[in-house]
Amino acid sequence: MPSVIPHDSVGLVTPQVLHFSEPLPLACGRSLTEYDLVIETYGELNENRSNAVLICHALSGHHHAAGYHSMEDRKPGWWDSCIGPGKPIDTRRFFVVSLNNLGGCNGSTGPGSANPATGRPYGADFPVITVEDWVNSQARLADALGIAQWAAVVGGSMGGMQALQWTISHPDRVRHCMAIASAPKLSAQNIAFNEVARQAILTDEEFHGGRFYEQNVVPKRGLMLARMVGHITYLSDDAMGQKFGRELKTDKLNYDFHSVEFQVESYLRYQGEEFSGRFDANTYLLMTKALDYFDPASAHDGDLAKTFAAAKADFCIMSFTTDWRFSPARSREIVDALIAAKKNVSYLDIDAPQGHDAFLLPIPRYLEAFVSYMNRIAV
Amino acid sequence: MRADLDIIKDWIPAGSRVLDLGCGNGELLAYLQANKQVTGYGLEINDENIKQCIRRGVNVLEQDLDKGLGNFASNSFDIVVMSQALQAVHYPDRILEEMLRVGRECIITFPNFGHWRCRWYLARNGRMPVSEFLPYTWYNTPNIHFCTFEDFECLCRELKVKVLDRLAVDRQHRHGIGSRLWPNLLGEIGIYRVTGPSL
DSSP: OOSSOOTTSOOBOOOEEEEEOSOEEOTTSOEESSEEEEEEEESOOOTTSOOEEEEEOOTTOOSOOSSBSSTTOSSOOTTTTTEETTSSEETTTOEEEEEOOTTOSSSSSOTTSBOTTTSSBOGGGSOOOOHHHHHHHHHHHHHHHTOSSBSEEEEETHHHHHHHHHHHHOGGGBSEEEEESOOSSOOHHHHHHHHHHHHHHHTOGGGGGGTTTTTTOOOHHHHHHHHHHHHHHHSOHHHHHHHTTTOBSSSSOOSSSSSOOBHHHHHHHHHHHHHHHHSOHHHHHHHHHHHHHOOGGGGGTTOHHHHTTTOOSEEEEEEETTOOSSOHHHHHHHHHHHHHTTOOEEEEEEOOTTGGGGGGSOOHHHHHHHHHHHHHSOO | OOHHHHHHHHHSOTTOEEEEETOTTSHHHHHHHHHHOOEEEEEEOOHHHHHHHHHHTOOEEEOOGGGOSTTSOTTOEEEEEEESOGGGSSOHHHHHHHHHHHEEEEEEEEEBTTSHHHHHHHHHHSSOOOOSSSOOOTTTOSOOOOBOHHHHHHHHHHTTOEEEEEEEEOTTOOOOHHHHHSHHHHOSEEEEEEEOTTO
């Protein structure tokens, strides 16, 4: 709980819900007849409407990226280290828009929302959403906010994929793209981890084929396992070693299978437990599918340079040395394609021991580079 | 602007696509972008330099020259520049070949170890030259492959690299009659414009 709001915080913020009643056609062939998007905004839109920055969230993210909802909040928004007055995305200069993606479980229309056709929760009937679909829904959001062109679209991990997709789908509507700890498509290993997570959920008895809402149960075990396996990929071997090592929670080994003995077990269980209480199982399935399907080059014979041919944005790509979920090599694939496509691009590989999670952390070199790039963006 | 860069900037035609290896704080590319409609990228590994490039709006890529230029397509740049970095790479011959593969022309600048002051220092003290211009001692220097103008031109002949232009200058980037007549003795910095054997 912040007894006082820090001076470099956006302060107390209130989400708002925007309703869209024009049907949104989706990549799967279906469409959403109407939908809500929940957003937060920080800073002021300038007179020319030229200072808007869109924040795209990662797998388990949402619209609450910065500031506090109340003085009782334990923690600020998920990217508070990067958004606020004097921070890399400086809210004194930029008007920041952060949303919860379609299919989410934090207020935007998703599997837990009522299907207008039936009045019951969508559940498994919610269409599979792709990164392209998200970007199209975000374009509608931009229209609704009167933003013809983003000064920048920024995101880490899955958020970076959306930022990249923006430059491909709507080249005239984004001046700068910042994709951090991201990838141009998932590897077989990435998909494999996602599949393990999905199987954990799908085989949970309480999942009920996605219709668990009506049974008043939650597939907690499945979600917990999904989060546990995911979490392993967010940290580096070193980071885990440093945080937990082989430290025990108990004073001796129990020679059984049900005790929580190692600190790392306890940590993963806590993470899984906490996550299963706040996240929706169907949303988790959707988000991982969107990740698996993301492959913008597939529409251009697998040629990523051709895929970016029409892009007009300037790019800033960053990776972290110990990230093995989306390793620096994945970022360099993006960079090489942008070079081949003759686009403006800068690339930094930040030395950081934390693994994939580094993009959320206040690492000095990362934040300084971030500030430098954001400051050069004319508004 | 640094002496050699001040001369290089005039050697690069307007509108060129330039790759600057070891671009430092990006001052050359920033100048070329602003004044000669040049596009391109700088490669750099020093954090402070990278930040300055970003601030200047120069495209900078964090990439180690010693790992090669394999990510750049052949003939994808008009000019590849490498200023004051040749002596610091692990394999100057390989990087030179790589530069000629990636660019149509290359501009290379490097300190001349054959300059009379270096020769005098070594002859008189029997020790590796240390000066204001080359302030490192042998064990901590990033400059691991010093050469003289003669050495460099010999490598060019071996690799069948054609020297299109060369200039020997001193630190104040003067290129007087002395350094024109006896470059390998009187020139402190060499500036070479070269092209590959196929052209």
